Amino acid sequence: MQQRRGNLCPRRINADKPHLWKADIAASVDQFNEWFMEFAPEAFRATRIRTTEHVKAALLATNNLRHLDTETLRSNPGALPTLRMCTAPPLAVDRLIGLARASKNVVSRMEKGKLPARMSGADLDTELKALCRILVKLLDRDIFPWITGSQSPSDHERERAATIVADRLCSAVANPIIRNAQEQRQLALIGKYLGDRGYHKQAHPDDKPLKDMEAGTYAFRMNLRVGKTLKLNIPVDVVIQPRKPRKDRLPILIEAKSAGDFTNTNKRRKEEATKIRQLQATYGTTVPFVLFLCGYFGSDYLGYEAAEGLDWVWEHRIDDLLKLGL
Numbered sequence: 001m002q003q004r005r006g007n008l009c010p011r012r013i014n015a016d017k018p019h020l021w022k023a024d025i026a027a028s029v030d031q032f033n034e035w036f037m038e039f040a041p042e043a044f045r046a047t048r049i050r051t052t053e054h055v056k057a058a059l060l061a062t063n064n065l066r067h068l069d070t071e072t073l074r075s076n077p078g079a080l081p082t083l084r085m086c087t088a089p090p091l092a093v094d095r096l097i098g099l100a101r102a103s104k105n106v107v108s109r110m111e112k113g114k115l116p117a118r119m120s121g122a123d124l125d126t127e128l129k130a131l132c133r134i135l136v137k138l139l140d141r142d143i144f145p146w147i148t149g150s151q152s153p154s155d156h157e158r159e160r161a162a163t164i165v166a167d168r169l170c171s172a173v174a175n176p177i178i179r180n181a182q183e184q185r186q187l188a189l190i191g192k193y194l195g196d197r198g199y200h201k202q203a204h205p206d207d208k209p210l211k212d213m214e215a216g217t218y219a220f221r222m223n224l225r226v227g228k229t230l231k232l233n234i235p236v237d238v239v240i241q242p243r244k245p246r247k248d249r250l251p252i253l254i255e256a257k258s259a260g261d262f263t264n265t266n267k268r269r270k271e272e273a274t275k276i277r278q279l280q281a282t283y284g285t286t287v288p289f290v291l292f293l294c295g296y297f298g299s300d301y302l303g304y305e306a307a308e309g310l311d312w313v314w315e316h317r318i319d320d321l322l323k324l325g326l
Contacts, residue, residue, distance in 0.1 A: 015306040032295035070128040078113030087138035211249035213241040259295040273308035
């Protein structure tokens with residue numbers, strides 16, 4: 001995105017400055033870690049309390065795992081995520097499907113607390129029986145010692161078991177919770193930054209062209225139509241129409257990104273490249289689309305995105321947003 005044709009293609013902000021990347025990566029990691037240490041304990045505690053109650057409900061529905069049968073699963077399909085964590089070792093969804101040779105559709109629906117709507121009762125019973133067979137065989141007797149005896153668990157034993165299973169579940173659900181909270185924080189930060197500079201939040205009508213967005217306004221989570229023959233909506237986190245619009249009147253598009261490790265960003269780096277190609281195919285190659293980064297974004301990730309024509313603004317240097325023409 002070299003500078004040409006007036007203000008349509010602004011000079012790159014960070015993508016063409018690899019000599020600054022190392023220091024920015026370190027600062028971004030420090031910023032994310034500081035936020036995580038303040039937020040994560042509260043998020044984990046809140047999630048653990050809610051999840052423990054879900055586990056207790058599953059134990060109650062299965063008579064402390066003694067009645068883990070097709071009728072129980074049919075009546076409580078939403079208990080399946082908890083039951084997967086009651087085994088030794090805990091079972092991922094795909095592993096349970098493979099071991100039970102079960103229908104992926106059935107398990108996917110149960111993971112959402114539902115049963116298949118168009119499956120015969122006999123076929124469903126076959127699927128549920130296969131799931132029960134694996135779950136019962138792999139139940140963690142160390143966590144649920146009462147299964148091998150005739151006595152019911154004490155309140156203390158049940159509480160202990162529920163807490164252990166809840167901890168297992170939390171490891172799976174806490175990351176999305178933290179990611180969503182970080183995204184909300186990023187959007188709030190951008191909103192405050194814009195508000196302090198005279199911008200106001202205002203939804204843009206879906207039936208009006210993007211170029212008609214009112215000057216000096218911004219919106220969160222807008223769906224933009226892309227595609228020539230096959231039309232589809234893609235979400236954009238922040239859409240800003242500068243107080244002095246660009247010559248093509250296209251607003252600034254920003255994707256808020258945060259990450260708690262380097263591995264995950266490298267796995268997902270193609271998502272942004274795909275999005276910018278879709279946007280350019282619909283709105284032209286000069287469409288201003290940048291990333292707003294906080295966390296673990298290493299040189300491999302940055303180099304890939306730069307090669308794909310993407311630019312970015314670091315959260316710890318939020319004033320770089322002004323270089324977008326705001």
